[in-house]
Amino acid sequence: MGATPCSANVLTDRLLRSWVRCRRRAWLDRYGDGEQRLWTAHRTLQLDDQQRNFVALLPRKPGRGLDACSQGAAGVVGLRLKGLGPAGQSLEAHPPLLQRVEGRSRWGAFAYRPVLARQGRRLTREHRLTLALVGRLLETLQEAPVVEGLAVAGAGRGLHIERVPLTGGLQRQLADALAKLAGDLALSEPPPLVADRRKCKLCSWRGVCDAVAAAEGHLSEVSGIGHRRRQMLQELGVLGLRDLAAVDPGDLGSRLQRFGEQHGEVAHQLVAQARVQRDGSCERLDPSPALPELVNAPGVLLYDIESDPDARDDFLHGFVWLGRRPDGSWDLQGAKYHPFLVLYEHGEASGWQRLQRMLKSYPDWPVMHYGETESLNLLRMAQRQGAEETELTALRLRLIDVHDRVRRYWRLPLNSYGLKSVASWLHFRWHQVGVDGAQALLWWRQWRGSGPRARGSSHSLRWIFEYNHDDCLATWAVAAWLLKQDQMLKQDESLKQDG
Numbered sequence: 001m002g003a004t005p006c007s008a009n010v011l012t013d014r015l016l017r018s019w020v021r022c023r024r025r026a027w028l029d030r031y032g033d034g035e036q037r038l039w040t041a042h043r044t045l046q047l048d049d050q051q052r053n054f055v056a057l058l059p060r061k062p063g064r065g066l067d068a069c070s071q072g073a074a075g076v077v078g079l080r081l082k083g084l085g086p087a088g089q090s091l092e093a094h095p096p097l098l099q100r101v102e103g104r105s106r107w108g109a110f111a112y113r114p115v116l117a118r119q120g121r122r123l124t125r126e127h128r129l130t131l132a133l134v135g136r137l138l139e140t141l142q143e144a145p146v147v148e149g150l151a152v153a154g155a156g157r158g159l160h161i162e163r164v165p166l167t168g169g170l171q172r173q174l175a176d177a178l179a180k181l182a183g184d185l186a187l188s189e190p191p192p193l194v195a196d197r198r199k200c201k202l203c204s205w206r207g208v209c210d211a212v213a214a215a216e217g218h219l220s221e222v223s224g225i226g227h228r229r230r231q232m233l234q235e236l237g238v239l240g241l242r243d244l245a246a247v248d249p250g251d252l253g254s255r256l257q258r259f260g261e262q263h264g265e266v267a268h269q270l271v272a273q274a275r276v277q278r279d280g281s282c283e284r285l286d287p288s289p290a291l292p293e294l295v296n297a298p299g300v301l302l303y304d305i306e307s308d309p310d311a312r313d314d315f316l317h318g319f320v321w322l323g324r325r326p327d328g329s330w331d332l333q334g335a336k337y338h339p340f341l342v343l344y345e346h347g348e349a350s351g352w353q354r355l356q357r358m359l360k361s362y363p364d365w366p367v368m369h370y371g372e373t374e375s376l377n378l379l380r381m382a383q384r385q386g387a388e389e390t391e392l393t394a395l396r397l398r399l400i401d402v403h404d405r406v407r408r409y410w411r412l413p414l415n416s417y418g419l420k421s422v423a424s425w426l427h428f429r430w431h432q433v434g435v436d437g438a439q440a441l442l443w444w445r446q447w448r449g450s451g452p453r454a455r456g457s458s459h460s461l462r463w464i465f466e467y468n469h470d471d472c473l474a475t476w477a478v479a480a481w482l483l484k485q486d487q488m489l490k491q492d493e494s495l496k497q498d499g
Protein backbone atom coordinates (compact mmCIF):
# COMPACT_ATOMS: atom_id res chain seq x y z
CA MET A 1 0.00 0.00 0.00
CA GLY A 2 2.95 2.43 0.08
CA ALA A 3 5.11 3.94 2.80
CA THR A 4 5.41 2.58 6.32
CA PRO A 5 3.00 4.23 8.74
CA CYS A 6 4.62 6.71 11.10
CA SER A 7 2.62 8.24 13.97
CA ALA A 8 5.03 11.17 14.32
CA ASN A 9 3.79 12.78 11.10
CA VAL A 10 1.98 16.08 11.03
CA LEU A 11 -1.81 16.12 11.29
CA THR A 12 -3.25 18.53 8.73
CA ASP A 13 -6.65 20.10 8.22
CA ARG A 14 -6.92 18.09 5.03
CA LEU A 15 -6.30 14.78 6.80
CA LEU A 16 -8.81 15.75 9.45
CA ARG A 17 -11.47 16.47 6.80
CA SER A 18 -10.79 13.14 5.11
CA TRP A 19 -10.89 11.32 8.44
CA VAL A 20 -14.28 12.80 9.40
CA ARG A 21 -15.69 11.47 6.13
CA CYS A 22 -14.01 8.06 6.38
CA ARG A 23 -11.19 6.79 8.61
CA ARG A 24 -9.77 4.72 5.78
CA ARG A 25 -9.62 7.75 3.51
CA ALA A 26 -7.26 9.63 5.81
CA TRP A 27 -5.02 6.56 6.00
CA LEU A 28 -5.00 6.23 2.21
CA ASP A 29 -4.32 9.96 1.79
CA ARG A 30 -1.12 9.48 3.72
CA TYR A 31 0.05 6.01 2.68
CA GLY A 32 -1.92 5.03 -0.43
CA ASP A 33 -0.45 4.84 -3.91
CA GLY A 34 -1.25 8.24 -5.45
CA GLU A 35 -1.24 6.68 -8.95
CA GLN A 36 -4.39 4.77 -8.05
CA ARG A 37 -6.39 7.85 -7.14
CA LEU A 38 -9.22 8.66 -9.49
CA TRP A 39 -9.75 12.24 -10.37
CA THR A 40 -13.10 13.67 -9.32
CA ALA A 41 -14.61 16.98 -10.35
CA HIS A 42 -16.07 17.34 -6.90
CA ARG A 43 -13.01 19.07 -5.43
CA THR A 44 -12.80 21.52 -8.35
CA LEU A 45 -16.51 22.22 -7.96
CA GLN A 46 -15.93 22.95 -4.28
CA LEU A 47 -13.09 25.36 -5.06
CA ASP A 48 -15.20 27.09 -7.69
CA ASP A 49 -18.05 27.43 -5.21
CA GLN A 50 -15.66 28.68 -2.53
CA GLN A 51 -14.32 31.36 -4.84
CA ARG A 52 -17.83 32.66 -5.59
CA ASN A 53 -18.74 32.74 -1.92
CA PHE A 54 -15.58 34.56 -0.89
CA VAL A 55 -15.98 37.15 -3.66
CA ALA A 56 -19.55 37.73 -2.43
CA LEU A 57 -18.36 38.08 1.18
CA LEU A 58 -15.42 40.38 0.55
CA PRO A 59 -15.79 43.07 -2.08
CA ARG A 60 -11.98 43.59 -2.36
CA LYS A 61 -9.34 41.07 -3.32
CA PRO A 62 -7.78 39.54 -0.17
CA GLY A 63 -4.10 40.01 0.69
CA ARG A 64 -1.58 37.15 0.86
CA GLY A 65 0.35 35.73 3.77
CA LEU A 66 1.73 37.22 6.96
CA ASP A 67 2.46 40.62 5.38
CA ALA A 68 -1.24 41.05 4.67
CA CYS A 69 -2.05 40.18 8.31
CA SER A 70 0.40 42.73 9.66
CA GLN A 71 -1.03 45.37 7.31
CA GLY A 72 -4.56 44.60 8.50
CA ALA A 73 -5.99 43.46 5.15
CA ALA A 74 -9.75 42.84 5.28
CA GLY A 75 -9.21 39.30 4.00
CA VAL A 76 -6.11 37.11 3.95
CA VAL A 77 -5.33 33.96 1.94
CA GLY A 78 -2.22 31.83 1.44
CA LEU A 79 -1.26 31.37 5.09
CA ARG A 80 0.20 28.17 6.44
CA LEU A 81 -0.52 27.80 10.14
CA LYS A 82 1.54 25.49 12.35
CA GLY A 83 1.36 24.56 15.99
CA LEU A 84 0.72 21.84 18.51
CA GLY A 85 -2.42 19.90 19.30
CA PRO A 86 -3.89 19.26 22.77
CA ALA A 87 -1.82 16.06 23.09
CA GLY A 88 1.32 17.65 21.67
CA GLN A 89 0.72 16.50 18.07
CA SER A 90 2.23 18.61 15.28
CA LEU A 91 -0.59 20.37 13.46
CA GLU A 92 -0.76 22.26 10.20
CA ALA A 93 -3.56 24.04 8.35
CA HIS A 94 -4.05 26.14 5.23
CA PRO A 95 -7.12 28.25 5.96
CA PRO A 96 -8.93 29.14 2.72
CA LEU A 97 -9.67 32.66 4.05
CA LEU A 98 -9.21 34.76 7.19
CA GLN A 99 -11.45 37.75 7.77
CA ARG A 100 -10.46 40.79 9.81
CA VAL A 101 -12.64 41.42 12.86
CA GLU A 102 -12.60 43.81 15.80
CA GLY A 103 -10.18 42.95 18.60
CA ARG A 104 -6.52 43.28 19.51
CA SER A 105 -3.81 41.01 18.18
CA ARG A 106 -0.03 41.07 17.85
CA TRP A 107 -0.54 43.14 14.67
CA GLY A 108 -2.60 45.95 16.21
CA ALA A 109 -6.19 46.90 16.95
CA PHE A 110 -7.77 44.10 14.95
CA ALA A 111 -7.74 40.31 14.80
CA TYR A 112 -8.77 37.57 12.37
CA ARG A 113 -11.28 34.75 12.26
CA PRO A 114 -11.37 31.75 9.88
CA VAL A 115 -13.92 31.49 7.08
CA LEU A 116 -14.93 28.49 5.01
CA ALA A 117 -17.39 27.93 2.21
CA ARG A 118 -20.03 25.36 3.03
CA GLN A 119 -21.34 23.05 0.32
CA GLY A 120 -24.54 21.19 0.95
CA ARG A 121 -27.55 22.28 2.93
CA ARG A 122 -26.24 22.08 6.48
CA LEU A 123 -23.17 22.78 8.55
CA THR A 124 -21.53 19.45 9.30
CA ARG A 125 -19.05 18.07 11.83
CA GLU A 126 -16.40 18.30 9.13
CA HIS A 127 -16.95 22.08 8.82
CA ARG A 128 -16.98 22.63 12.57
CA LEU A 129 -13.85 20.62 13.30
CA THR A 130 -11.93 22.24 10.42
CA LEU A 131 -12.83 25.70 11.72
CA ALA A 132 -11.88 24.65 15.25
CA LEU A 133 -8.47 23.39 14.10
CA VAL A 134 -7.73 26.57 12.16
CA GLY A 135 -9.02 28.68 15.06
CA ARG A 136 -6.69 26.92 17.48
CA LEU A 137 -3.61 27.54 15.32
CA LEU A 138 -4.63 31.09 14.46
CA GLU A 139 -4.98 31.93 18.14
CA THR A 140 -1.31 31.13 18.70
CA LEU A 141 -0.19 33.05 15.63
CA GLN A 142 -2.15 36.23 16.27
CA GLU A 143 -1.81 36.03 20.07
CA ALA A 144 -5.48 36.73 20.47
CA PRO A 145 -8.51 34.47 21.04
CA VAL A 146 -10.54 33.16 18.10
CA VAL A 147 -14.02 32.73 19.50
CA GLU A 148 -15.85 32.08 16.26
CA GLY A 149 -15.51 31.20 12.61
CA LEU A 150 -17.77 31.86 9.63
CA ALA A 151 -19.37 29.41 7.23
CA VAL A 152 -20.65 31.00 4.03
CA ALA A 153 -22.84 29.46 1.34
CA GLY A 154 -25.26 30.19 -1.45
CA ALA A 155 -23.43 32.88 -3.45
CA GLY A 156 -25.54 33.77 -6.47
CA ARG A 157 -28.86 33.42 -4.63
CA GLY A 158 -28.09 35.62 -1.64
CA LEU A 159 -25.11 34.82 0.54
CA HIS A 160 -25.90 32.87 3.69
CA ILE A 161 -23.50 33.60 6.56
CA GLU A 162 -23.40 31.43 9.67
CA ARG A 163 -21.35 32.22 12.77
CA VAL A 164 -19.83 29.12 14.34
CA PRO A 165 -18.69 29.30 18.00
CA LEU A 166 -15.28 27.64 18.32
CA THR A 167 -14.87 27.37 22.06
CA GLY A 168 -15.96 24.90 24.76
CA GLY A 169 -17.38 21.59 23.58
CA LEU A 170 -16.04 21.94 20.05
CA GLN A 171 -12.44 22.13 21.28
CA ARG A 172 -13.01 18.92 23.25
CA GLN A 173 -14.40 17.25 20.12
CA LEU A 174 -11.36 18.43 18.19
CA ALA A 175 -8.98 16.97 20.79
CA ASP A 176 -10.83 13.66 20.62
CA ALA A 177 -10.85 13.60 16.79
CA LEU A 178 -7.14 14.44 16.54
CA ALA A 179 -6.24 11.66 18.98
CA LYS A 180 -8.30 9.14 16.98
CA LEU A 181 -6.89 10.39 13.68
CA ALA A 182 -3.34 9.95 15.01
CA GLY A 183 -4.28 6.45 16.18
CA ASP A 184 -5.64 5.48 12.75
CA LEU A 185 -2.57 6.85 10.99
CA ALA A 186 -0.40 4.68 13.22
CA LEU A 187 -2.10 1.50 11.94
CA SER A 188 -0.08 -0.71 9.64
CA GLU A 189 -3.15 -1.60 7.54
CA PRO A 190 -5.92 0.73 6.37
CA PRO A 191 -9.09 0.89 8.52
CA PRO A 192 -12.14 -0.96 7.10
CA LEU A 193 -14.31 0.39 4.29
CA VAL A 194 -16.70 3.11 5.39
CA ALA A 195 -20.03 1.73 6.62
CA ASP A 196 -22.15 3.99 4.40
CA ARG A 197 -20.64 3.41 0.98
CA ARG A 198 -22.67 6.19 -0.65
CA LYS A 199 -19.83 8.37 0.60
CA CYS A 200 -17.45 6.55 -1.75
CA LYS A 201 -19.06 8.12 -4.81
CA LEU A 202 -17.17 11.37 -4.33
CA CYS A 203 -13.94 9.86 -3.03
CA SER A 204 -10.82 9.65 -5.14
CA TRP A 205 -9.96 6.25 -3.60
CA ARG A 206 -13.16 4.62 -4.84
CA GLY A 207 -11.35 2.55 -7.48
CA VAL A 208 -9.08 0.97 -4.86
CA CYS A 209 -11.90 0.43 -2.37
CA ASP A 210 -14.41 -0.89 -4.92
CA ALA A 211 -11.86 -3.54 -5.85
CA VAL A 212 -11.41 -4.48 -2.17
CA ALA A 213 -15.19 -4.60 -1.63
CA ALA A 214 -15.68 -6.80 -4.68
CA ALA A 215 -12.83 -9.13 -3.72
CA GLU A 216 -14.07 -9.44 -0.13
CA GLY A 217 -17.70 -9.87 -1.20
CA HIS A 218 -18.52 -6.96 1.11
CA LEU A 219 -22.21 -6.76 1.99
CA SER A 220 -22.39 -3.19 0.68
CA GLU A 221 -21.74 -4.71 -2.76
CA VAL A 222 -25.25 -6.14 -2.75
CA SER A 223 -27.69 -3.71 -4.35
CA GLY A 224 -30.28 -2.67 -1.76
CA ILE A 225 -27.99 -2.97 1.27
CA GLY A 226 -27.12 0.31 2.90
CA HIS A 227 -25.45 1.07 6.19
CA ARG A 228 -28.38 0.10 8.46
CA ARG A 229 -29.26 -3.19 6.75
CA ARG A 230 -25.62 -4.20 6.71
CA GLN A 231 -25.45 -3.72 10.49
CA MET A 232 -28.57 -5.86 10.99
CA LEU A 233 -27.26 -8.65 8.79
CA GLN A 234 -23.91 -8.59 10.55
CA GLU A 235 -25.69 -8.89 13.90
CA LEU A 236 -27.33 -12.03 12.53
CA GLY A 237 -23.96 -13.46 11.48
CA VAL A 238 -24.40 -12.74 7.74
CA LEU A 239 -21.07 -11.11 7.03
CA GLY A 240 -20.63 -11.06 3.28
CA LEU A 241 -22.30 -11.44 -0.12
CA ARG A 242 -21.65 -15.19 -0.24
CA ASP A 243 -23.13 -15.71 3.25
CA LEU A 244 -26.23 -13.82 2.20
CA ALA A 245 -26.57 -15.78 -1.05
CA ALA A 246 -26.35 -19.04 0.92
CA VAL A 247 -28.99 -18.36 3.59
CA ASP A 248 -32.57 -19.57 3.51
CA PRO A 249 -34.66 -16.45 2.67
CA GLY A 250 -37.63 -17.51 4.83
CA ASP A 251 -35.41 -18.07 7.84
CA LEU A 252 -33.59 -14.76 7.28
CA GLY A 253 -36.95 -13.00 6.93
CA SER A 254 -38.14 -14.25 10.33
CA ARG A 255 -34.86 -13.26 11.97
CA LEU A 256 -34.85 -9.79 10.38
CA GLN A 257 -38.37 -9.10 11.67
CA ARG A 258 -36.97 -8.33 15.08
CA PHE A 259 -35.67 -5.06 13.55
CA GLY A 260 -39.10 -4.22 12.11
CA GLU A 261 -41.59 -5.97 9.84
CA GLN A 262 -40.43 -4.17 6.69
CA HIS A 263 -36.95 -5.66 7.04
CA GLY A 264 -38.37 -9.15 7.20
CA GLU A 265 -40.34 -8.53 4.03
CA VAL A 266 -37.31 -7.63 1.93
CA ALA A 267 -35.27 -10.69 2.95
CA HIS A 268 -36.32 -12.64 -0.15
CA GLN A 269 -35.26 -9.81 -2.44
CA LEU A 270 -31.90 -9.37 -0.72
CA VAL A 271 -31.06 -13.06 -0.90
CA ALA A 272 -32.17 -13.27 -4.53
CA GLN A 273 -30.09 -10.20 -5.40
CA ALA A 274 -27.02 -11.64 -3.67
CA ARG A 275 -27.52 -14.89 -5.62
CA VAL A 276 -27.63 -13.26 -9.07
CA GLN A 277 -24.55 -11.23 -8.16
CA ARG A 278 -22.72 -14.33 -6.92
CA ASP A 279 -23.66 -16.32 -10.03
CA GLY A 280 -23.40 -13.49 -12.58
CA SER A 281 -26.90 -14.36 -13.86
CA CYS A 282 -30.08 -12.38 -14.62
CA GLU A 283 -33.53 -13.19 -13.37
CA ARG A 284 -36.75 -12.11 -15.05
CA LEU A 285 -39.33 -10.95 -12.49
CA ASP A 286 -42.36 -10.40 -14.70
CA PRO A 287 -43.24 -12.29 -17.89
CA SER A 288 -45.30 -9.46 -19.44
CA PRO A 289 -43.58 -7.09 -21.94
CA ALA A 290 -41.46 -4.48 -20.14
CA LEU A 291 -42.09 -1.70 -22.67
CA PRO A 292 -45.53 -2.31 -24.24
CA GLU A 293 -45.84 1.41 -25.09
CA LEU A 294 -43.17 0.98 -27.77
CA VAL A 295 -44.94 -1.72 -29.76
CA ASN A 296 -46.80 0.70 -32.01
CA ALA A 297 -44.89 3.91 -31.31
CA PRO A 298 -43.61 5.67 -34.47
CA GLY A 299 -40.56 6.87 -32.52
CA VAL A 300 -39.31 7.76 -29.05
CA LEU A 301 -37.85 10.86 -27.44
CA LEU A 302 -34.91 10.00 -25.17
CA TYR A 303 -34.71 12.59 -22.45
CA ASP A 304 -32.09 13.60 -19.91
CA ILE A 305 -31.79 16.67 -17.69
CA GLU A 306 -28.59 18.31 -16.42
CA SER A 307 -29.05 20.31 -13.22
CA ASP A 308 -27.29 22.58 -10.81
CA PRO A 309 -28.75 21.19 -7.57
CA ASP A 310 -27.53 24.04 -5.35
CA ALA A 311 -29.22 26.62 -7.56
CA ARG A 312 -32.21 24.27 -8.12
CA ASP A 313 -31.72 24.95 -11.80
CA ASP A 314 -32.44 22.39 -14.56
CA PHE A 315 -30.36 24.22 -17.11
CA LEU A 316 -30.36 21.62 -19.87
CA HIS A 317 -33.19 19.45 -21.20
CA GLY A 318 -31.59 17.16 -23.77
CA PHE A 319 -33.61 15.04 -26.22
CA VAL A 320 -32.67 12.46 -28.80
CA TRP A 321 -35.31 11.95 -31.47
CA LEU A 322 -35.24 8.32 -32.44
CA GLY A 323 -37.62 7.34 -35.21
CA ARG A 324 -38.61 4.05 -36.74
CA ARG A 325 -37.93 2.83 -40.25
CA PRO A 326 -40.85 1.57 -42.38
CA ASP A 327 -39.87 -2.03 -41.50
CA GLY A 328 -40.38 -1.22 -37.79
CA SER A 329 -36.67 -1.21 -36.84
CA TRP A 330 -35.26 1.69 -34.84
CA ASP A 331 -33.23 4.16 -36.90
CA LEU A 332 -30.32 4.79 -34.54
CA GLN A 333 -28.12 6.15 -37.35
CA GLY A 334 -30.76 8.75 -38.17
CA ALA A 335 -31.32 9.77 -34.49
CA LYS A 336 -30.86 13.48 -33.79
CA TYR A 337 -29.88 15.24 -30.60
CA HIS A 338 -31.59 18.49 -29.56
CA PRO A 339 -30.41 20.31 -26.46
CA PHE A 340 -32.83 22.83 -24.92
CA LEU A 341 -30.99 25.28 -22.70
CA VAL A 342 -33.27 26.86 -20.12
CA LEU A 343 -31.48 29.98 -18.89
CA TYR A 344 -32.90 31.78 -15.91
CA GLU A 345 -32.34 35.17 -17.53
CA HIS A 346 -34.71 34.13 -20.35
CA GLY A 347 -37.34 33.01 -17.86
CA GLU A 348 -38.83 29.55 -17.35
CA ALA A 349 -41.95 30.47 -19.35
CA SER A 350 -40.01 30.74 -22.60
CA GLY A 351 -38.16 27.46 -21.85
CA TRP A 352 -41.45 25.66 -21.21
CA GLN A 353 -43.02 27.06 -24.41
CA ARG A 354 -40.14 25.68 -26.49
CA LEU A 355 -40.36 22.27 -24.82
CA GLN A 356 -44.14 22.25 -25.15
CA ARG A 357 -43.94 23.07 -28.88
CA MET A 358 -41.47 20.26 -29.46
CA LEU A 359 -43.49 17.74 -27.43
CA LYS A 360 -46.63 18.69 -29.36
CA SER A 361 -44.84 18.11 -32.67
CA TYR A 362 -44.36 14.43 -31.75
CA PRO A 363 -47.62 13.61 -30.00
CA ASP A 364 -47.40 9.82 -30.27
CA TRP A 365 -43.76 9.46 -29.31
CA PRO A 366 -43.19 8.21 -25.75
CA VAL A 367 -40.63 10.16 -23.72
CA MET A 368 -38.08 7.80 -22.17
CA HIS A 369 -35.77 8.76 -19.34
CA TYR A 370 -33.72 7.02 -16.64
CA GLY A 371 -34.75 7.74 -13.03
CA GLU A 372 -37.56 9.89 -11.73
CA THR A 373 -35.85 13.30 -11.90
CA GLU A 374 -36.88 14.02 -15.49
CA SER A 375 -40.57 13.20 -15.08
CA LEU A 376 -40.89 14.95 -11.70
CA ASN A 377 -39.12 18.10 -12.84
CA LEU A 378 -40.79 18.35 -16.24
CA LEU A 379 -44.24 17.89 -14.70
CA ARG A 380 -43.48 20.44 -11.99
CA MET A 381 -42.34 22.92 -14.61
CA ALA A 382 -45.51 22.32 -16.62
CA GLN A 383 -47.60 22.85 -13.48
CA ARG A 384 -45.77 26.06 -12.58
CA GLN A 385 -46.39 27.30 -16.10
CA GLY A 386 -50.12 26.69 -15.81
CA ALA A 387 -50.49 23.59 -18.03
CA GLU A 388 -54.07 22.26 -18.07
CA GLU A 389 -54.91 19.02 -16.26
CA THR A 390 -55.52 17.23 -19.60
CA GLU A 391 -52.07 18.21 -20.84
CA LEU A 392 -50.47 17.08 -17.57
CA THR A 393 -52.26 13.73 -17.74
CA ALA A 394 -51.16 13.21 -21.34
CA LEU A 395 -47.59 14.08 -20.40
CA ARG A 396 -47.65 11.70 -17.44
CA LEU A 397 -48.77 8.88 -19.70
CA ARG A 398 -46.01 9.58 -22.21
CA LEU A 399 -43.17 9.58 -19.69
CA ILE A 400 -41.52 6.18 -19.26
CA ASP A 401 -38.95 5.67 -16.54
CA VAL A 402 -36.59 3.01 -17.93
CA HIS A 403 -34.91 2.60 -14.52
CA ASP A 404 -38.27 1.73 -12.99
CA ARG A 405 -38.93 -0.83 -15.74
CA VAL A 406 -35.54 -2.46 -15.25
CA ARG A 407 -36.19 -2.79 -11.52
CA ARG A 408 -39.70 -4.12 -11.96
CA TYR A 409 -38.86 -6.65 -14.66
CA TRP A 410 -35.30 -7.79 -13.98
CA ARG A 411 -32.86 -8.74 -11.29
CA LEU A 412 -29.36 -8.07 -12.63
CA PRO A 413 -25.91 -9.15 -11.39
CA LEU A 414 -24.96 -5.58 -10.53
CA ASN A 415 -24.34 -3.71 -7.31
CA SER A 416 -26.17 -0.68 -8.68
CA TYR A 417 -29.09 -0.18 -11.05
CA GLY A 418 -27.94 3.34 -11.94
CA LEU A 419 -27.62 4.28 -15.60
CA LYS A 420 -23.80 4.15 -15.61
CA SER A 421 -23.75 0.70 -14.08
CA VAL A 422 -26.50 -0.92 -16.18
CA ALA A 423 -25.51 0.65 -19.52
CA SER A 424 -21.80 -0.17 -18.97
CA TRP A 425 -22.77 -3.77 -18.21
CA LEU A 426 -24.48 -3.76 -21.63
CA HIS A 427 -21.18 -2.54 -23.16
CA PHE A 428 -22.39 0.98 -23.81
CA ARG A 429 -19.41 3.37 -23.79
CA TRP A 430 -19.56 7.08 -23.12
CA HIS A 431 -17.40 9.13 -25.51
CA GLN A 432 -15.84 11.09 -22.65
CA VAL A 433 -14.01 8.82 -20.25
CA GLY A 434 -14.48 9.39 -16.51
CA VAL A 435 -17.03 12.20 -16.89
CA ASP A 436 -19.94 12.32 -14.45
CA GLY A 437 -22.67 14.72 -13.38
CA ALA A 438 -20.21 16.68 -11.19
CA GLN A 439 -17.94 17.29 -14.18
CA ALA A 440 -20.90 18.40 -16.32
CA LEU A 441 -21.92 20.78 -13.55
CA LEU A 442 -18.41 22.17 -13.39
CA TRP A 443 -18.39 22.78 -17.15
CA TRP A 444 -21.75 24.46 -16.81
CA ARG A 445 -20.58 26.80 -14.06
CA GLN A 446 -17.46 27.60 -16.06
CA TRP A 447 -19.52 28.41 -19.14
CA ARG A 448 -22.16 30.35 -17.25
CA GLY A 449 -19.58 32.56 -15.52
CA SER A 450 -21.09 35.38 -13.54
CA GLY A 451 -23.78 36.44 -15.99
CA PRO A 452 -24.80 36.65 -19.66
CA ARG A 453 -21.89 38.95 -20.47
CA ALA A 454 -19.32 36.74 -18.78
CA ARG A 455 -19.84 33.49 -20.67
CA GLY A 456 -16.93 31.03 -20.59
CA SER A 457 -15.56 28.97 -23.43
CA SER A 458 -18.09 27.44 -25.83
CA HIS A 459 -16.08 24.20 -25.54
CA SER A 460 -17.53 23.70 -22.05
CA LEU A 461 -21.04 23.86 -23.46
CA ARG A 462 -20.18 21.46 -26.27
CA TRP A 463 -18.77 18.97 -23.75
CA ILE A 464 -21.94 19.16 -21.64
CA PHE A 465 -24.06 18.51 -24.72
CA GLU A 466 -21.91 15.52 -25.66
CA TYR A 467 -22.22 14.09 -22.14
CA ASN A 468 -25.97 14.67 -22.06
CA HIS A 469 -26.37 13.19 -25.56
CA ASP A 470 -24.53 10.06 -24.42
CA ASP A 471 -26.77 9.73 -21.36
CA CYS A 472 -29.80 9.75 -23.69
CA LEU A 473 -28.18 7.07 -25.87
CA ALA A 474 -27.24 5.03 -22.78
CA THR A 475 -30.93 5.14 -21.78
CA TRP A 476 -31.75 3.73 -25.18
CA ALA A 477 -29.11 0.99 -24.80
CA VAL A 478 -30.95 -0.21 -21.69
CA ALA A 479 -34.39 0.13 -23.31
CA ALA A 480 -33.18 -1.77 -26.40
CA TRP A 481 -31.96 -4.59 -24.17
CA LEU A 482 -35.39 -4.76 -22.47
CA LEU A 483 -37.08 -4.91 -25.88
CA LYS A 484 -34.72 -7.65 -27.02
CA GLN A 485 -35.45 -9.74 -23.93
CA ASP A 486 -39.19 -9.32 -24.55
CA GLN A 487 -38.72 -10.44 -28.13
CA MET A 488 -36.69 -13.47 -27.08
CA LEU A 489 -39.29 -14.46 -24.53
CA LYS A 490 -42.00 -14.21 -27.19
CA GLN A 491 -39.98 -16.37 -29.57
CA ASP A 492 -39.41 -18.99 -26.84
CA GLU A 493 -43.11 -19.06 -26.07
CA SER A 494 -44.13 -19.52 -29.71
CA LEU A 495 -41.51 -22.27 -30.10
CA LYS A 496 -43.00 -24.01 -27.07
CA GLN A 497 -46.49 -23.70 -28.54
CA ASP A 498 -45.28 -25.02 -31.92
CA GLY A 499 -43.48 -27.87 -30.14
Ligand code: SF4
Pocket residue numbers: 021022023024025026028192193194197199200203204205206207209210
Ligand atom coordinates in the same frame (compact mmCIF):
# COMPACT_ATOMS: atom_id res chain seq x y z
S1 SF4 B 1 -13.72 5.00 -1.34
FE1 SF4 B 1 -15.10 4.86 0.41
S2 SF4 B 1 -14.15 3.40 1.82
FE2 SF4 B 1 -12.58 4.04 0.36
S3 SF4 B 1 -11.52 5.70 1.33
FE3 SF4 B 1 -13.10 6.61 0.07
S4 SF4 B 1 -14.89 6.87 1.38
FE4 SF4 B 1 -13.46 5.45 2.43
